Amino acid sequence: MPHPTYASYLRLDELLSSQQPLTPPEQRDLSDSERLFIVVHQASEILLSQVLVDLGHLDAGRCGRSCFTHRVDRAVRLVDALTGQLTLLRRTLRREDFLRFRERFGTASGLESEQFKELFLRVRRLTRHGGGARPPEEARHLGELDDAVRRWRSTHLELVGHMLGDLPGTGETSGGRFLAARLDDGPAGERPAAQPPRPDREPDREPDREPDREPDRGDAPGPRALPASSASPVPSAGHRLRHVVVVGGSVAGLLTAHVLADHAERVTVLERDHYEDAPGPRAGVPQSRHTHVLLTSGMNALDELLPGLLTELAEAGAPRLAVPGDLGVWQAGQWISRRHPSAPIMTPSRPLLEHRVRRRVLAGPRIDVRTGTEATGLLGRPGRVTGVVVRQRGAAHHTRQDLTADLVVDATGRTGRTPQWLAGLGGRSPAEEVVDTGRAYATCVFHADDPAGDLRGFYIVPDAGQPFGAIVLPAEGDRWLVTLSGPRDEAPPTDPEGFTGFADRLPHPAVHKWLSTARPVTRPVGYRHTANRRRRYDRLGRDHTGLLVVGDALCALNPVYGQGLSVAALSAVALKRELAGGRVPPVHALQRAVLRSSRPAWDVATGADSPMPGAAGNAVRGGPVARLLDRYLARVRDRVPGDPVVCTANRDVLFLLAPPRTLLTSPRVLRRALLTTAVPTPRDLPTP
Numbered sequence: 001m002p003h004p005t006y007a008s009y010l011r012l013d014e015l016l017s018s019q020q021p022l023t024p025p026e027q028r029d030l031s032d033s034e035r036l037f038i039v040v041h042q043a044s045e046i047l048l049s050q051v052l053v054d055l056g057h058l059d060a061g062r063c064g065r066s067c068f069t070h071r072v073d074r075a076v077r078l079v080d081a082l083t084g085q086l087t088l089l090r091r092t093l094r095r096e097d098f099l100r101f102r103e104r105f106g107t108a109s110g111l112e113s114e115q116f117k118e119l120f121l122r123v124r125r126l127t128r129h130g131g132g133a134r135p136p137e138e139a140r141h142l143g144e145l146d147d148a149v150r151r152w153r154s155t156h157l158e159l160v161g162h163m164l165g166d167l168p169g170t171g172e173t174s175g176g177r178f179l180a181a182r183l184d185d186g187p188a189g190e191r192p193a194a195q196p197p198r199p200d201r202e203p204d205r206e207p208d209r210e211p212d213r214e215p216d217r218g219d220a221p222g223p224r225a226l227p228a229s230s231a232s233p234v235p236s237a238g239h240r241l242r243h244v245v246v247v248g249g250s251v252a253g254l255l256t257a258h259v260l261a262d263h264a265e266r267v268t269v270l271e272r273d274h275y276e277d278a279p280g281p282r283a284g285v286p287q288s289r290h291t292h293v294l295l296t297s298g299m300n301a302l303d304e305l306l307p308g309l310l311t312e313l314a315e316a317g318a319p320r321l322a323v324p325g326d327l328g329v330w331q332a333g334q335w336i337s338r339r340h341p342s343a344p345i346m347t348p349s350r351p352l353l354e355h356r357v358r359r360r361v362l363a364g365p366r367i368d369v370r371t372g373t374e375a376t377g378l379l380g381r382p383g384r385v386t387g388v389v390v391r392q393r394g395a396a397h398h399t400r401q402d403l404t405a406d407l408v409v410d411a412t413g414r415t416g417r418t419p420q421w422l423a424g425l426g427g428r429s430p431a432e433e434v435v436d437t438g439r440a441y442a443t444c445v446f447h448a449d450d451p452a453g454d455l456r457g458f459y460i461v462p463d464a465g466q467p468f469g470a471i472v473l474p475a476e477g478d479r480w481l482v483t484l485s486g487p488r489d490e491a492p493p494t495d496p497e498g499f500t501g502f503a504d505r506l507p508h509p510a511v512h513k514w515l516s517t518a519r520p521v522t523r524p525v526g527y528r529h530t531a532n533r534r535r536r537y538d539r540l541g542r543d544h545t546g547l548l549v550v551g552d553a554l555c556a557l558n559p560v561y562g563q564g565l566s567v568a569a570l571s572a573v574a575l576k577r578e579l580a581g582g583r584v585p586p587v588h589a590l591q592r593a594v595l596r597s598s599r600p601a602w603d604v605a606t607g608a609d610s611p612m613p614g615a616a617g618n619a620v621r622g623g624p625v626a627r628l629l630d631r632y633l634a635r636v637r638d639r640v641p642g643d644p645v646v647c648t649a650n651r652d653v654l655f656l657l658a659p660p661r662t663l664l665t666s667p668r669v670l671r672r673a674l675l676t677t678a679v680p681t682p683r684d685l686p687t688p
């Protein structure tokens with residue numbers, strides 16, 4: 001029998017003739033929009049059919065353990081692809097088009113999808129009745145599937161809300177609000193009459209009316225014997241939180257407070273510093289004197305959280321640069337060509353950014369801030385946090401006070417003491433993962449002319465073979481922030497001459513030459529706590545409740561990659577999405593969502609730092625597979641300067657626009673990294 005052709009094998013004739021918009025072809029633009037709508041829904045149904053095949057295999061009990069993991073994992077990825085389809089529609093389908101062609105559907109509605117009904121039923125059956133009795137590894141995979149379906153639902157809800165607002169839905173439902181009310185239900189008519197509680201989450205309850213107060217136990221609350229399982233009802237999942245306390249009023253804490261304020265009766269932000277009226281460095285954020293970049297992903301996330309903020313920053317003088325178009329980026333022994341496609345970054349000073357975020361967030365309803373107030377411990381018992389112990393700074397001990405909350409958010413940054421506080425309650429502390437290269441920083445502010453060649457800054461990237469780095473960027477107020485870095489035992493000096501002299505050790509003379517003509521306006525300041533450190537609060541267990549950890553307190557990254565602020569913003573967006581259904585999921589689900597949002601940055605930073613000389617810590621990547629991966633990534637890096645495709649893919653990963661695995665899975669990048677030789681770029685400063 002002859003082999004089928006590509007087209008006959010895939011039945012392309014049938015497939016490609018199945019898009020039949022109801023809009024007349026004369027209305028070409030509208031008809032094409034409707035076609036997009038049809039294509040995305042058809043593609044979703046096809047992907048969904050594969051999910052059901054995989055889950056059907058599990059249901060039939062035909063799977064051993066590795067088959068189970070493989071099938072569930074595949075289903076998770078497919079459901080994530082379905083979520084991606086919704087995002088695609090949200091980004092590409094104009095609302096006004098949708099509202100026009102939707103008239104023609106009659107009452108046809110997404111809720112009629114038999115396959116989606118089937119999916120919800122199967123997932124509910126697997127996770128609710130079977131999940132608890134399974135081995136932990138299988139239960140974990142099912143939890144991920146459940147999370148993926150929740151993500152699909154909340155993205156679907158967001159899409160419907162965006163397209164319909166409060167207009168009625170086509171299935172004679174009331175659009176966005178109707179779906180919001182149903183986010184935790186199956187599709188219409190499919191909800192079982194009585195639902196047993198899920199084994200993996202707290203039963204949904206209204207919050208307790210009276211907060212239980214713990215006695216004041218000061219800095220080191222003593223252990224209590226009550227095990228988590230005997231805790232009284234926990235208001236961790238339900239419609240609305242009564243009181244959220246956010247400890248730490250810097251970028252991560254403020255953005256988290258902003259998101260949670262939509263789901264709480266009130267939010268109190270505690271900050272140990274006093275805020276100044278104008279932007280300025282402050283003691284609680286020692287890194288505020290150092291160069292900070294806002295990556296493209298962070299800009300997008302901030303724009304979603306606080307629309308108009310980027311314009312405010314630009315109006316206050318924050319520069320916006322194209323990378324690599326505006327920068328001299330030195331990597332792998334060469335300048336990166338400035339003609340490669342660029343993406344934007346912003347370089348407000350850290351105090352300006354925080355000041356503008358603060359002004360916007362604290363103007364919101366339901367948020368109070370208490371400055372000069374330091375948290376000194378947690379209230380609660382093992383597995384359950386019920387509030388914080390606070391004291392007024394500079395006041396005597398008797399000012400200590402208990403502040404109860406049904407959710408405490410730890411946003412105390414890199415030096416946060418929550419692990420010790422949890423231990424003080426007699427509970428478990430999170431496991432810690434560390435990769436520390438010992439990189440030492442120093443930053444100095446200069447007045448100077450623009451560097452030669454139309455450049456607006458430099459980024460000299462250190463690597464395993466070349467340990468010195470530099471970041472030179474403009475900030476508002478006609479200033480240049482210059483950060484130099486070196487390995488543990490070769491820290492940049494903090495006297496002005498020594499600082500400038502240190503730049504001579506960089507692999508190209510351009511920065512030193514420019515710096516020699518610049519005028520310092522501050523003394524250089526050093527910084528040494530640059531380890532990548534991640535605390536696994538997500539592994540404290542599903543019963544652990546009342547505490548959510550965000551920002552650097554959860555995942556602090558080597559600053560050389562400039563990711564921390566963007567991760568804080570991306571995490572707040574992840575939280576927003578997780579809460580999009582209008583109900584507050586268990587804290588554990590929120591914690592996992594926040595951790596997940598920081599994972600690409602963690603993988604980038606620890607992946608790049610692991611092969612550095614002197615890298616230490618329990619999460620340093622090692623072994624033959626890691627070495628092979630490092631060899632491949634070194635080939636990728638070598639091709640970045642001269643190859644626009646590899647440069648763009650690599651930049652998207654560094655800017656947290658694409659997951660690191662794309663460098664391994666993109667056929668174009670693979671082909672170039674493995675089959676081509678690196679194209680050298682000129683040694684002179686790169687021209688535009």
Ligand SMILES: Cc1cc2nc3c(=O)[nH]c(=O)nc-3n(C[C@H](O)[C@H](O)[C@H](O)COP(=O)(O)OP(=O)(O)OC[C@H]3O[C@@H](n4cnc5c(N)ncnc54)[C@H](O)[C@@H]3O)c2cc1C
Pocket residue numbers: 247248249250251252253270271272273283284285287290291292293294295373374375376411412413414416441527529550551552553559561562563564565566567568
């Ligand atoms: C040298 C350096 C350079 C960096 N460069 C960049 C960059 O270019 N781009 C980028 O995106 N990121 C950069 N980062 C990372 C970025 O600064 C952090 O990721 C970001 O500030 C994290 O914000 P956060 O809110 O989690 O913590 P922080 O900003 O550290 O804030 C913690 C807050 O908690 C308060 N606090 C602490 N303990 C208590 C307590 N017990 N009670 C009450 N309040 C408390 C502190 O006063 C502070 O306000 C850099 C970091 C460093 C160190």
